[in-house]
Amino acid sequence: MLRTATGFGLLVLGVLGLVLPVLQGGLFIALGLFVLRHRYAWARRAMAALERRWPHAIRGVEALEARLIAWGTRQGERLRRFLP
Template sequence: MMEYRPSLRRKCAGWSLIALAPVGGLLPVLPGAVFFALGLFVLRHQYLWAHRGLGWAASRWPTTVEKVEAMEVRMIQRADRTGQRLRRLFRLG
């Protein structure tokens, strides 16, 4: 079952990545499929179609999707720790 977590920042980031995908298809330097898959990854908790589309990316790159999900968890934990440090710093000051 899909868990909806609406966020304007995630929607903007996801749509920006999906908008870069056709440009990446035309330019040999940018990999269009990777931008599209990352856009689906970012939007997976925003829209049901993106959640389903991530299944395509997981079937194409099974280990990479797992690594990106693990990296997302680490980044969230790091941001929480940094936020706690900043709160402590400004509370003492």
């Protein structure tokens, strides 16, 4: 639920960023699609199109995601050892 809300929130920011000069609309749209890609087929198709256009950038973001997940797992294990 939180992941879905975050993804749609990023998409809304991206759409706002397309009309407001302060926000980077394309970046927020890409991040929203990245977050939602496992849950929705339309987001998966959009991510595939982005990957065809910028394959190196998508691989870099996926590698960053894997590192963040591993870091979170390690921190959770450390916290479980610390707390009785």
